Amino acid sequence: MKAIAIDLGGTNIKAAVVDKEKGIIEQTSTPTNAELGKDLLLDRIAGTIEELAQREGAIGIGMGLPGMVSIDQTTVFHPPNLPGWEQVNAAEEISKRTGMPCRIENDANIAAIGSMHFGVGKKYDSFIMITLGTGVGGGIIINNKLFKGTRGMAGELGHVIIDYHGPLSNSVTRGTIEAYLGQRFLSRFASDMIIQYPGNDLYRKFNGNFDKLEPIDLTQEANRGNDLAIEILEKTGQRLGYAIINYMHILDIRKFVLSGGVSKAGKWLFEPAKEIVRKHVMPPFLDGFELVYEDLGNDSSLLGAAGLAFDSFS
């Protein structure tokens, strides 16, 4: 079984033919150029599909994009980086242009669907995907199906509060988990810590100018045995642990899959998170608790978009 997968990003539109067993069998990419307007962008998405030589026999199109998506997976609301897209039935627009059925879903939910079809999520009936990137996102899989809530917006896991007095982020409230684990906010927290230790290798590496500090620098230093880097990631992992407790107590789902740039910190982040969960979740919830790392590589969003098409049209 084959599907067409689209990853609509701020910079590039990626398209692929994906086989359910073999994965990606053909792939193409074109610049997004969102500033040229909605209709031209939709035309260009259809164009990238046209370019795929092996598209015959595909059961339909799945597309991942930023923004909130309606419960019927056709319409996107206020996608960031796509000017003029207040509310667009993108699935219908693409169907019209290609003659193929189409469904859309937001990036974090696409990551969850990708893991369910092609990644570590294959072994779980129910799990929670947490994407740790520029922002923190989430997708909830219950009984092998994406959970969308009553209006389609469930799983905004990055906006869950763990300290209502806490720092601000892009969120509309303080102390959400994104305010600690979003890439920029983690870098800011790290800078605030490092600046107190001029003798530390991390201070010397950036010479007191931390604008360029990224989470990967912390991971590299932690791997080299830098105690300060380890402490920063430990505190960050603990905060992730408190958020996971909130997800568990509400949903009673016990499998967590982490992906995205910040998750590459691996054990430095995961072990403190697990320790907090073990210490502070209600004990019966620990039975079956797992927290694992997912890395489907650069093409994960194409695999997820294809999974959406498999779920929708097969």
Added chain:
Amino acid sequence: MKAIAIDLGGTNIKAAVVDKEKGIIEQTSTPTNAELGKDLLLDRIAGTIEELAQREGAIGIGMGLPGMVSIDQTTVFHPPNLPGWEQVNAAEEISKRTGMPCRIENDANIAAIGSMHFGVGKKYDSFIMITLGTGVGGGIIINNKLFKGTRGMAGELGHVIIDYHGPLSNSVTRGTIEAYLGQRFLSRFASDMIIQYPGNDLYRKFNGNFDKLEPIDLTQEANRGNDLAIEILEKTGQRLGYAIINYMHILDIRKFVLSGGVSKAGKWLFEPAKEIVRKHVMPPFLDGFELVYEDLGNDSSLLGAAGLAFDSFS
């Protein structure tokens, strides 16, 4: 349609015959005496059912009790106040003794089911019940069905963290919503505030000895225009608002039903909660947001238990 309803409390076992249209049509009660042991208690539950003259024609038995309940609604784990009940298939035990099918569910979920069948929840397909009593509990209704998660323990809403540095409660972590709204914890917070204002009527009422202060005292004083009582309930309502934001961002359910003693504070609690939600939830989630009060009276748990039987056996 009729069902048998049981409310197994620490003090009394209440039993009733409940008609789906007319509500409770006959009712009886007997002391729990849990210290006499599990088997005698199960016998006595069966006995109260025997006493109900109008039990003929009932489709089955629903029972509410404290503790966590398995996903198939037969088995309870570690119910507080019931010594010797580590893990009991209570549904089977009662079926054996009465010859009728039986399902069980915990008190907070029973409150949600009761509201769905007989209360304000009737008008919602999906809603979240928050029970504000000695502790804080919850029940999640999605598409007219109780949401149980993967193991049956979903909806432990009282154990959701809003400040991981916050005060302790019966929970295993700090700053859960129960640590602010559980009856005893709200009283403690109120005492800490009132003790600073010896001139206030609340101080004078208790003469500096706040052991007997209950949330209802705050409500009464707020109704009389006492600014300090209003402020205490306002701060408490704001904290409830942060918890509601967490439930909404995870589940995308927009209807909230509040019950239990502390919820009798009404507008003094609800308006500040709503204001925090309006200010701090992601704007698209506000569409359809409602927070309402439920009062099915002293018999609410019997109505909920009957609803469980209707859901299970009709």
